[in-house]
Amino acid sequence: MAGRTVTLRGEPQTVEGPEIRIGDAAPEFKAQASDMSDLTLASGAGKVRIIASVPSLDTPVCDKETRRFNELAAQIPSVEILTISVDLPMAQKRWCGAAGIEKVRCASDHRDVDFGRKYGVLIRGGKLDRFLARAVFVIDKNNKVVHAEYVPEIAQEPNYDAALAAARKAAGA
Numbered sequence: 001m002a003g004r005t006v007t008l009r010g011e012p013q014t015v016e017g018p019e020i021r022i023g024d025a026a027p028e029f030k031a032q033a034s035d036m037s038d039l040t041l042a043s044g045a046g047k048v049r050i051i052a053s054v055p056s057l058d059t060p061v062c063d064k065e066t067r068r069f070n071e072l073a074a075q076i077p078s079v080e081i082l083t084i085s086v087d088l089p090m091a092q093k094r095w096c097g098a099a100g101i102e103k104v105r106c107a108s109d110h111r112d113v114d115f116g117r118k119y120g121v122l123i124r125g126g127k128l129d130r131f132l133a134r135a136v137f138v139i140d141k142n143n144k145v146v147h148a149e150y151v152p153e154i155a156q157e158p159n160y161d162a163a164l165a166a167a168r169k170a171a172g173a
Helices: 060-073 091-099 114-119 159-172
Strands: 004-008 012-018 028-034 038-041 046-055 081-083 104-108 122-124 134-138 145-150
Touching: 028 114, 046 060, 046 114, 046 159, 060 081, 060 091, 060 159, 081 159, 091 104, 114 122, 114 145, 134 159, 145 159
Parallel strands: 046 081, 081 104
Antiparallel strands: 004 012, 012 122, 028 038, 028 104, 046 134, 134 145
16 A cells, blocks of 8 residues: 655654554565574564564664664563564674674665565655655464554664563464
């Protein structure tokens, strides 16, 4: 669905793709892991997953968010946490090493923005063209979406408590 918007410090940014809702089947996607292998929804089959999309790990809010999810991962070890951006896989690997990120997996959507298109987070036009908007999805073991948050202002953090609660409930933790 074209025409949805988010803002960056109040400036509207057009977002392309469908709006994923609670109860939807999670769309399959293909991204690239930091080791350059393909990473897909099926890669986490049978697990509860928190998938966060961010514009770039090299920005203050994305850095803070990914570090926070890395801390939260210790509270729910049975849940896989994935951060997706359009940063190159090598840059993600470097950033994760420098930041001490060990529990969150990062994936790059740089090739063809498949995740961005299918999850409705692909920004089109303006200075953030081809970046991903900030959003958090929780996917249960059966690939159903149990939480979806499109953060309306890119410079704001998501609702960690809501994502964590949905993940815990889906994992039975």
